[in-house]
Amino acid sequence: MTNKERIEALLSGQPVDRVPLYPFILGFSAKNVGYPLATIYSDPRRSFEAQLWTQEQYGFDWGPVYGYASYGTWEFEGKIKMPENDYEQAPSHTIFPVQSEEDIDRLELPDVTADGCLPLAMEFARLQAKQGTPITLVIGGNFTIAGNICPVDKLCRWVLKKPELAHRILHLATDHIVDAARYWADTFGGERVITQIWEPLASNDIISPSQFERFVLPYMQESGEKILSMGVKHIFYHICGEQNLNLPYWTQLPMGDPGICSIGSQIEITTAIEYLGDKAIIAGNIEPHILQMGTPQQVYELCQRAIEAGKKALRGFMLMSGCETPPDTPSCNVYMMKKAIDDFGWY
Amino acid sequence: MELRQDRMTHKERLQALLNYQKPDRVPIFGMASTFYMINCGHTLTELQTDPQKAFNAMQWSCEQYNWQPLWEHLAHTVLGSWDFGAKMKMPDSPYAMTIAVETNAVQTEDDVWNLRMPDSKTAGAIPKRIEFCRLQDKAGWPVVFFSRSPFNMGADICGVQQFARWLVRKPQLCDQLIRMALEHSLNVLQYWVDTFGAEKVVYMMSSPSEANQIFSPKHVQKYALPYHREFHQRMRAMGVNKFMFHICGEQNLNLPYLAEFASSADGWSHPSILSFGHEVDLEDAAKYFPDDIIMGNVEPAIFQAGTSQQAYEHCRMCLEKGRKIRGGFILAPGCALPPKSPPYNAWMMTKAVNDFGWYE
Amino acid sequence: MPSEERTQELIKGLYDAVVDMDEEAAADLSRTILREGIDVYQAVVNGLTAAMEKVGELYTSQEYFVPELLLCSDALYAGLDILRPHIKADETETKGQIVIGVVEGDIHDIGKNLVKIMFDAAGWTVHDLGKDVKLERFAEEQQRTKADIVALSALMTTSMVAIPKVIQMVKAQDPNIAVIVGGAPLTREIARSYGADGYADNAGEAVAETTNMLNQLKKSAS
Numbered sequence: 029m030t031n032k033e034r035i036e037a038l039l040s041g042q043p044v045d046r047v048p049l050y051p052f053i054l055g056f057s058a059k060n061v062g063y064p065l066a067t068i069y070s071d072p073r074r075s076f077e078a079q080l081w082t083q084e085q086y087g088f089d090w091g092p093v094y095g096y097a098s099y100g101t102w103e104f105e106g107k108i109k110m111p112e113n114d115y116e117q118a119p120s121h122t123i124f125p126v127q128s129e130e131d132i133d134r135l136e137l138p139d140v141t142a143d144g145c146l147p148l149a150m151e152f153a154r155l156q157a158k159q160g161t162p163i164t165l166v167i168g169g170n171f172t173i174a175g176n177i178c179p180v181d182k183l184c185r186w187v188l189k190k191p192e193l194a195h196r197i198l199h200l201a202t203d204h205i206v207d208a209a210r211y212w213a214d215t216f217g218g219e220r221v222i223t224q225i226w227e228p229l230a231s232n233d234i235i236s237p238s239q240f241e242r243f244v245l246p247y248m249q250e251s252g253e254k255i256l257s258m259g260v261k262h263i264f265y266h267i268c269g270e271q272n273l274n275l276p277y278w279t280q281l282p283m284g285d286p287g288i289c290s291i292g293s294q295i296e297i298t299t300a301i302e303y304l305g306d307k308a309i310i311a312g313n314i315e316p317h318i319l320q321m322g323t324p325q326q327v328y329e330l331c332q333r334a335i336e337a338g339k340k341a342l343r344g345f346m347l348m349s350g351c352e353t354p355p356d357t358p359s360c361n362v363y364m365m366k367k368a369i370d371d372f373g374w375y
Numbered sequence: 376m377e378l379r380q381d382r383m384t385h386k387e388r389l390q391a392l393l394n395y396q397k398p399d400r401v402p403i404f405g406m407a408s409t410f411y412m413i414n415c416g417h418t419l420t421e422l423q424t425d426p427q428k429a430f431n432a433m434q435w436s437c438e439q440y441n442w443q444p445l446w447e448h449l450a451h452t453v454l455g456s457w458d459f460g461a462k463m464k465m466p467d468s469p470y471a472m473t474i475a476v477e478t479n480a481v482q483t484e485d486d487v488w489n490l491r492m493p494d495s496k497t498a499g500a501i502p503k504r505i506e507f508c509r510l511q512d513k514a515g516w517p518v519v520f521f522s523r524s525p526f527n528m529g530a531d532i533c534g535v536q537q538f539a540r541w542l543v544r545k546p547q548l549c550d551q552l553i554r555m556a557l558e559h560s561l562n563v564l565q566y567w568v569d570t571f572g573a574e575k576v577v578y579m580m581s582s583p584s585e586a587n588q589i590f591s592p593k594h595v596q597k598y599a600l601p602y603h604r605e606f607h608q609r610m611r612a613m614g615v616n617k618f619m620f621h622i623c624g625e626q627n628l629n630l631p632y633l634a635e636f637a638s639s640a641d642g643w644s645h646p647s648i649l650s651f652g653h654e655v656d657l658e659d660a661a662k663y664f665p666d667d668i669i670m671g672n673v674e675p676a677i678f679q680a681g682t683s684q685q686a687y688e689h690c691r692m693c694l695e696k697g698r699k700i701r702g703g704f705i706l707a708p709g710c711a712l713p714p715k716s717p718p719y720n721a722w723m724m725t726k727a728v729n730d731f732g733w734y735e
Numbered sequence: 736m737p738s739e740e741r742t743q744e745l746i747k748g749l750y751d752a753v754v755d756m757d758e759e760a761a762a763d764l765s766r767t768i769l770r771e772g773i774d775v776y777q778a779v780v781n782g783l784t785a786a787m788e789k790v791g792e793l794y795t796s797q798e799y800f801v802p803e804l805l806l807c808s809d810a811l812y813a814g815l816d817i818l819r820p821h822i823k824a825d826e827t828e829t830k831g832q833i834v835i836g837v838v839e840g841d842i843h844d845i846g847k848n849l850v851k852i853m854f855d856a857a858g859w860t861v862h863d864l865g866k867d868v869k870l871e872r873f874a875e876e877q878q879r880t881k882a883d884i885v886a887l888s889a890l891m892t893t894s895m896v897a898i899p900k901v902i903q904m905v906k907a908q909d910p911n912i913a914v915i916v917g918g919a920p921l922t923r924e925i926a927r928s929y930g931a932d933g934y935a936d937n938a939g940e941a942v943a944e945t946t947n948m949l950n951q952l953k954k955s956a957s
Contacts, residue, residue, distance in 0.1 A: 059717065060717055060718050060719050061683055061717050061719040061720070062682070062683070062717035062719070062720060081683065081719055082719060085718070085719055085722050320416075321416070322416075323415070323416070323431075324415055324416075324431070324435050325431075357416075358413070358414060358415050358416030359414045359439070359718035360414045360415040360416070360432070360435050360436055360439055361415075361416060363435075363439040364435075367438075409893075466840070468839050468840040468867075469840065469897075470838060470839045470840025470841065470891075470893055470894040470896065470897040471839075471840035471841070471867075471893065471894070472840070472891050472892075472893035472894070475842040475867070476842065535801075535845060536801075536805060536845055536848070539801050539802035539805050540802060540805055540806060540809070542802050543756070543802045543803070543806055544806070587797065587800065588801075588919070589800060589801040589802075589845070590800055590801065590802065591797075591800045591802075591803075594800070594802070624919075628797070675892055675920065676892055676895070676920040676921070676922070676925065679892045679895075679896070679920075680892075680895070680920075680925050680928070711892075713892030713893060713920075714892075714893060715892070715893060715896060716892075
């Protein structure tokens, strides 16, 4: 199968020839082709080509994506800075839109055609459409956007002390997600768009499962339902970090048919299959630290184990790093992911 | 993008060239021992100290890029500096590529005459290198013995600048150093032959200090070539016939002399593999050495500092010339592939051969 | 008072001694120049400096190679060490000050040494940092000496990546300081992409390129 055929078959529930390899390789692509890291986020054309070339070289499936974890700050009129030195991986906040309670009153919904990185993301999406790769809108998740609108420690305090403030921000974040998804759906057709929701701030390293139930679940249910009603067929949830205790809630989310759930190394693939395998393609879960610091042999063995577990997933499985592949990952370690698929990933 | 499926193994492809037959496609030689280490997340110090890591890195990287692993070298087996007692330091900075000399073994004229022959089994990097070669042998590969030319090694013993002065003023000092370098190299080669058998040994030689950026062709003809001649006579007498010569840098003015030597009865056996820097045109190389396999010669800095399109185009231009070479051709960088080359740029060799390097 | 004819004879002799790599003759003639009261400044400029310009041409045209260059420089310094202390104070105006070195990680210094010789001969004050120079040292030394130019050398592709970092450091302290680079893996194009103001392909070209560069910078500053 070609890459395109394989992904189309996977998403439509048809058999695939082998386990696909999903590319979470933003900064890595820049380093791989010799571009400054910042171009991945500031220059759609070069970001697209760096990722496309890198995917071609290593045999990734899917296609280039645009997005970063601190999404929301810029869009809600805060400030971010692009990665500059050897130790920075992605855009980071410099000024949060909300620093005090009063700032919440000033918050307005972003203009999805003009604010923050959205024009860049739309330019990128047009390249995806032209190339014929999946048109992916990376946005959120709801709680993570909220934690990018106001500092996450403040958000956590409000979750406990002034929950109404947290809810106000979460409402705005949710409305924004829906707005952006609608813009993408109107531009390309809902059935061609896959929304990707990254939720690192909802991990149990930050909030409890009961807080997830009150401050994350209802909002993701709302945005998920509205997104699917636009004709979007698949929602891709990146369940980032330690979220084992949240899994019972993740199963309640609208995902499309199938959804896609990517997990970090903190969640066993077998566990993810148990909770989500009947409604979602499972993707993951190669530990980024091992990718960066491990030997090629270690990466290969880790991928072998992941493939052997993931092949049993009912709706399908994609091999993927558990979170973004570190930009300094040795090239051979990334090659080992595809090698493991070639050796163990054929159906 | 799916690459075209190879119809030959690396071994078959190399053997075809050595038999003056057309392979399925142009082979690719990385010349990339330092790049392999970075490619696999290892350090350049480990290249010197950990033969197993270095071997694994070479094996995996050649597999990853589909490059020729056979006849690929690690690092110098014998060293004019280290072996003869120079004070060395390991690469200790993000900008350092290899071991470096802190203090030369020879600094004065007396030092030259007092210089002792090193132990052929324990000097310098020899113990680590033989460990690496045992891994090559275990994998069923030929074992590669890599040295500078005797002239170059002689210069390394005292440092090129001192050697250059003596070459004009007191050439007998240089002669002595070259002689010692030659004898030491052959002593260690004998150790390799005794350990692995002559038929398994590939002798790789490089001669960057013979480049015309430093020495005149007249100096090379008078002081380097006689030792090349003797070296090849004695190497062949040991039964070692597989030869690879990295004619490094700007050596256009040396080519007539090297060609005359190569075509003489004392010259290297044919075909040998001759690699050239970007300074020498591949067509000129083929003209001077019609009976040998020509290898090269993409400018290394293009891989590191150029765009991928530039790297691809340079590879294409080399292939355009190289595939017509009657004696056979291997695509390679013109010198060591820079370890910090973006992997995609290095992969352009693979892509270019896929697109332009097939013999139909 | 020596005649013009005698002056020219001795200066020509000094010139030939350098070009012919005759260290002993350069030293003898320099001592004779002092003894006979010949204009020392003229001897240095028209004898030694002019000779090294000729040597540079011979190197560029591949008639001379590195051994010859080194021996010519030995002859140059044999004369310069004798004559320089006797140049009158008002004649010692330097052409400029230059900080030069081989960047961190790189120990190949032939090229840098040859360039240093050419600048010395041409009347520049050279602050030589040597080889394998930690990156921050270039900006530090430039600040200490108030040098007009910083010259960077790298022979290896691994060390050349340090060059843009050094250029950034130098220009962060003073954007008007010009940087010239050279070394085997570099090209004019790469030098430009690194932010260098000038590039020399070999030692023979370095002084002329630097002088041009400095003049251009002065022109655009005024």
